[in-house]
Amino acid sequence: MYTHFVRFQMLQSRRKYDGEYAPDVSWDKDAILSLGKLAFHQLQRNNLLFYDKDLEECGIDKSKASVYSGMCTQIFKEEAGIILGTTFCFVHLSIQEFVAALYAHLFLDIHKKSVFNQHESTEQENKNGTMIDLLKTAVDKALESETGHLDLFLRFLLGLSLQSNRLLLPGLLTQQYSNEQSNRKIVQYIKEKLEDKKMSPERSINLFYCLNELNDQTLVKEIQTHLREGSLSSSDLSPAQWSAVAFVLLTSEEELEEFELQKFKKSDECLFRLMEVLKISKRALLNDCNLTDESCSNLAKALWSDNSLIELNMSDNNLQDSGVKQLCIGLENIMCKLEILKLRGCKMTDEGCSALTSALKSNPSHLRELDLSENKLGDSGVENCHGTGYGRNTKRG
Incomplete structure (x- = not known):
């Protein structure tokens, strides 16, 4: 789809600026190399905006920037601002990722070496100049990223490695692998x-x-x-x-209203592997699943991120105070929109209850039901919970 999109934009550009009305369009390797180098190097740095000097480093003269943006009218654009001056960007991040992947293949095709090893010695170039080495390095680089900024680039890179997709690039990629x-x-x-x-x-x-x-x-x-x-x-x-x-x-295609861990495997490891599924569910039923404070740490991260959870049931797990404290890190974040929280029988004491009270006071706008029954709470713990406004749902174990 992206290959056809880029070809269509180039065809429209030729008609608009050069008066060419041919039914097909040849690839401009120089333009792809310049734009691709810009896309790839800025993507590596996780940059969405770039400036005059960035264009110049990639062989794009500032005075000709409009020509490049005109050649691919819906791919590259520039904007003038009072504070930052003239900034440039691709019209969408996915376009930058695709062009960067296309550049990686073209660079390998022309120079017989990986874009990740552009400055290596001749001996190292020969060692890292094959398609499989390029793809393996890209996999490793994507996995090293904490933000996932190379994830879609990697998908494009792998897709373009298939011969069936390379056939869509006649005249651009000539090397057969x-x-x-x-x-x-x-x-x-x-x-x-x-x-x-x-x-x-x-x-x-x-x-x-x-x-x-x-x-x-x-x-x-x-x-x-x-x-x-x-x-x-x-x-x-x-x-x-x-x-x-x-x-x-x-x-x-089915919308996940409820995630019940017992249908899979009752363990910290299984929950960790299915955490992305939990995040798009409205109700997470994790009760009586042999979970420990390890899961609480992972759940806290989930609650800090974009999620759909409105109910979390962690009852009858050996969380103890250490686990509850970990969970509180997520509960106090504004991204957490839980309405129902159940921590019945989690071996929590006043220490954990105090941390929970503090977290709920930090983010009090959503929660309407709290179950702390069958925990080891003393008078101070019960008093703390009453102070949050949820005391009516709290029972002493």
Whole structure:
């Protein structure tokens, strides 16, 4: 889709500025190299806006910037401001990511080396000048990013590595690669990465989108079978398989009103792998699931991010005060819009209750129901909870 979009804009530009009305358009390699270099290097720095000096570094003369923006009328634009001066940007971040990926392939095609190794020695260039090396490095760089700013770039890069998609770029990419072999190697490399227990749920989900770009559905189809058979709660799945579960649920057309962990596996690890699913659900039923303070830390991060949760049930888990304190980090954030919080039988004492009271006073606008029954609360703990306005729902254990 993005390839057709760029070609269409170039065709329209030729008609508008050069008077060419040919039914097709040849690729302007120099323009793609200049714009691509700008897109790639600014994307690496996670920059959406760039300036005159950035254009000059990529061989784009400021006086000709309008020509480049005119050549791709809906791809590149400039704006004049009083404070920052003239700034430039791509009309949408995804356009920048696509052009950067296209540049990476063109750079490899012309120079026989990876854009990630432009300044390496000749010996290192020869070592890192293959398609598979480019793709592996891109996977590693995307996984290193805490913000995920290279995620979509990686998807575009992998999609453009398929011969079927390269056929859409006649006259631009000429080098032929052993596509089937490279495809098999990078698929295996991504699947190995998915087994990393320390990988964040966000990065693992992106890797499944990457496998989609490479037309590999093996893990997803395997999980779809488990879902149809209803055997997930009794299955001993690997981290990659649990991530596949999350991907299948996230890409389902059905709206997730309720996430019940007991339907999957009662463990901290399983909850961590399915955290992205929890975040788009309205009700999270995590009661009696053998959860510890480890899950509370991950839940706090979820509550700090964009989420749909209005009910969280953590009852009958061994959270103790340490877990409740971790959870409070998320509860006090303005992104948290919980209306119902259930922490019955979590082995909390007055210490945890005090932290909870402080968090609820920091963010008091949404919560309307709180259950702290069957915890080890003394008089001071009960008094604190009454001070939050939710005392009517609090019972002493």
